[in-house]
Amino acid sequence: MGVLTLRLTPMIIVLKPNATQQEIDHVLDRVRELGLKPHVSQGEHRTIIGVIGDETKLHPQSLQAIVGVEQVLPIMKPFKLASREWNKSDSIVQVGKVKIGAGYLAMIAGPCAIESREVLEEIAAAIKKAGANILRGGAFKPRTSPYAFQGMGEEGLRILREVGDKHDMPVVTEVMDPRQVPLVEKYADMFQIGARNMQNFDLLKEVGQTRKAVLLKRGMAATVKDLLMSAEYVLSEGNSAVVLCERGVRSFEESTRNMLDLAAVPNVKGLSHLPIIVDPSHATGRRDLIPSMALASVASGADGVHIEVHSCPEKALSDGPQALLPNAYAELMLQVRKIADVVGKSY
């Protein structure tokens, strides 16, 4: 890992075609006031000012507020610790005995919500046999409706831990409230930050202060850069074990729950050293689309796949239609392994 050399953020300030000399001078004064060195380039039709300096002093938005300024274009990425420049090789995140990244695939599976020990037990046995290496299950559920099932709470966490241990799989579960972090930390090997909380910055800071791995899901309207900025919140608190998760974004297409942005996988790989996995269950919301999207995810270079599996989806207390049956999961895993071989990954 490199030394933090990205202290200096260049920006380009483009003035309006009709900017007066007085306006230009005002911009230059303001830039110098911020302790920065302006480089003026007087074109035939407009003036362009390049600025390089200490980023903690730069406020692109306030510069853009000056009369006569048309655009302020930041040139560099706003994240550092998450950036590919910061770590040229792929990071590996350890969850229990499972490695994620740099060729190691996370095969996360389990029910949406933990409903009972019996059901979870049955699912865990089946997915383990099929090849899953991490068990998931929700104890605290973010539900759009206050009247929907909200999860089993600590009792659910206890069941998850015990079932995971019995089947030798580390466990991941969602945390929604900064006050729950110590409780969840006690039972889980990996925190999941859900899409709705991707920009719950106090929660990000709280899990950033632990030393447990974090599975950070992309928000429904978050760009790839927003996702990396949220990862930066966790990293900047000292926790470097962050795994990103593409799970679809909101779109006008009404036949799927979300739109899976699979290009985010190579896109993130270019910008960041962090592992990224894909969740085709939430991305599509449709059981019939999950297998092909899981195969496509591995082919695209993802570091794992997160799939909901339920032994009786029609009785699941949440998200039934997007859960695979255990035998469908087992069949899928046979194909996943072949695709993983082609792209040089293993699990």
Added chain:
Amino acid sequence: MGVLTLRLTPMIIVLKPNATQQEIDHVLDRVRELGLKPHVSQGEHRTIIGVIGDETKLHPQSLQAIVGVEQVLPIMKPFKLASREWNKSDSIVQVGKVKIGAGYLAMIAGPCAIESREVLEEIAAAIKKAGANILRGGAFKPRTSPYAFQGMGEEGLRILREVGDKHDMPVVTEVMDPRQVPLVEKYADMFQIGARNMQNFDLLKEVGQTRKAVLLKRGMAATVKDLLMSAEYVLSEGNSAVVLCERGVRSFEESTRNMLDLAAVPNVKGLSHLPIIVDPSHATGRRDLIPSMALASVASGADGVHIEVHSCPEKALSDGPQALLPNAYAELMLQVRKIADVVGKSY
């Protein structure tokens, strides 16, 4: 206000064209198992099952997971306390001495972030004179970057309270973390829940347990129904003083920060009794577009307008380009009053 008569939620279950009799019977069994009465309608090409029963037993998603089922269509709105059926007349929310809704406009203004007593004082004096009736200012700021200015915290709250009192305006400020609720409650007259936290359900429950008004901003990818469901979280905890805020959603249009969905105003008015205001500052992110969007908001029937005003936008520590100068705000308010007259509103 009415008695809670919406206990029964009708749904329509549409079977696939090739559903077998056995599959149909399985669906019927499952419906009866849930304690519901199915009404079967056997068409020439498909079977359709109507279901009416106690909604706490209905799990549309789990029904959709049954083999042979094509679609499960819920017929009724998923929110109750927020619904127009629950309260046929427009609700009025009281914030200090200011009324919002049913003809009363909230004219909320102030800087994005509280930066110092001097700056806030100067802005408050100017907006009060121009006609604003509620002062806003952020003490805790949700920032995309962990390296950006995060707000003054309690010191900011104290300044806000004092400046509000001096200029006889109630104050609204953002709360981001359930743990901050008691602190913010001590100083503010109204909690603001930001767009990024619209589905931070623990935070919604926490402010729902206070008796202070809540300004709930629409999430960046939230539908109008999602917004009303989030309001339902607050209402279902016993706090009925919720004001909604349309502030633009994410879109492909790159020349504005968000896309202002102004049709959300009459749309919400049809579905709910709650007041809804508009924030053209965050919706457009461009100072030049704010005045016309503020006028349009009042003409569309909004119950108020939320505008960022800063005496020196180019020195603002956040969101400079979307703040109006005090004199531009004063000019705008002259026009707003005329439009308010036309649509029969006052402030």
Added chain:
Amino acid sequence: MGVLTLRLTPMIIVLKPNATQQEIDHVLDRVRELGLKPHVSQGEHRTIIGVIGDETKLHPQSLQAIVGVEQVLPIMKPFKLASREWNKSDSIVQVGKVKIGAGYLAMIAGPCAIESREVLEEIAAAIKKAGANILRGGAFKPRTSPYAFQGMGEEGLRILREVGDKHDMPVVTEVMDPRQVPLVEKYADMFQIGARNMQNFDLLKEVGQTRKAVLLKRGMAATVKDLLMSAEYVLSEGNSAVVLCERGVRSFEESTRNMLDLAAVPNVKGLSHLPIIVDPSHATGRRDLIPSMALASVASGADGVHIEVHSCPEKALSDGPQALLPNAYAELMLQVRKIADVVGKSY
């Protein structure tokens, strides 16, 4: 109107942080090969090259394809004849005796499709009385389904012309195929280019070669700049009588047909001298939302409103739910006039 002075397009080429001197030299060679003068600015961390030259030689995309280049940022707007720089004052477009723009409002109304002389006659009489000044009606209909009603064709055009003449209103109707242009030109005062054809460039060129006014609707996924580029196609063929129309764009919000981007009105006014009107009928697809959106449109500074009116929406052959009844239109127009007075417009 000004002389065409925008021949020179400045661009900024930002090189990657690790670009080698050889790569930089290759970019400079390529720029010079295109006959342009590069201005190099060597920063501590990256090199930035400013380029100014004859735009017909500039191919930003091909420059971006060079190894070592991170971004190519064009600085100027890609449209000329449509730009505010080209004509600093607002253009007025004449349709028959009706003026549109610079304070004159177009009040376009009529049924979605022309169905019979009787129905159109009844609607025309009602809207004229209410204050409409242009009659609309479709003779060629773009329908998503090949099995839906496709319009009356020339017979419809003839009826439209006669009914318009009888009620002293110029008429506007959609043209979908370049081969129909001469036929439609014979009957109509204004061509409508529908949202689906906004980038049907051969059609744009064809109407650009006539001297009839063009009502250009924004495409469902078009940015404001895309809309202005399409206007540029018409203008560059010599036809300067273009009126833009905001009619909503596709979004994730499912309770309205499209999302009305009302901020496009002041946005276009800043970028272009062309008039822009709003169509709340197609933008919302819901009769209950049209009146408030029509008032908001005029308040926002739009140069007119396009509303579907039908005397019996439940028997309309297309788009019934988004048509106002004649008496609702008349009521709305009373309010529109008051808002128009406030913003200094008339019709």
Added chain:
Amino acid sequence: MGVLTLRLTPMIIVLKPNATQQEIDHVLDRVRELGLKPHVSQGEHRTIIGVIGDETKLHPQSLQAIVGVEQVLPIMKPFKLASREWNKSDSIVQVGKVKIGAGYLAMIAGPCAIESREVLEEIAAAIKKAGANILRGGAFKPRTSPYAFQGMGEEGLRILREVGDKHDMPVVTEVMDPRQVPLVEKYADMFQIGARNMQNFDLLKEVGQTRKAVLLKRGMAATVKDLLMSAEYVLSEGNSAVVLCERGVRSFEESTRNMLDLAAVPNVKGLSHLPIIVDPSHATGRRDLIPSMALASVASGADGVHIEVHSCPEKALSDGPQALLPNAYAELMLQVRKIADVVGKSY
């Protein structure tokens, strides 16, 4: 292929909770007037009316316009000839000697625009050697700007034909104007309908009347159902040789040109018998993302991949940054073949 048995379209009409008996009767009268049989289901809180009848008489939108009606829900798909019900097995489309669909992959490659015989010749030799089986190249180019290179026209078509013949590859090229159809038909083996023309219905009808294969690209804001409805236009004119193409849709994500909706592949496979290929070049607009998205496409079950290849992207007259170099294409094809083997496809 089946007999057309989908004549009857069921719909569900949901009345408002407060609908009066008079309003209900009016709906029933209207339904009977249309020659349809209503099935009334009177619930405790609302009335629901099921309607089954001759679809040519059904106008859901006009029913929705009736006072008292809340929603009209069509139950069946609006397309027929394109539907999976119409043809249960996968269709195979023949282009020259190349088969597409049902296990046969189309490997379409070539430059965005035909620029000269020499360049095309060089590219064609390289891609043929790498395994491409269809040559693409644009002679008529849809360009956002009227000032951009518009293509070589007939001279380009002639070159394309000759180079295709020389290298024994059928050729595909875009047609933009119904008047160009006979000319393009003379030279090409397959028409391409571009994203901007997906709902240019006159153009769809025109190619529907030929017997040449059609490559129909998804529009930038088109849903999967919209795409199938456009295919239905071609099919309903008698031309059944339609290949669909997913090429990304517009979204808020700014780091890629479009958002590739790869789930559209299995989604279409469920709804339709038509082959569907993927174009990662236009979908991402970024050369670095193409290889992984090409592999993912084949893994997802697509019937082919359409990739832009240029021997000197930095000199390409359009879309340079999204073209692969010939050797990168050759490398990619080695991987594609392995993934194709896993999913049981060949080319």
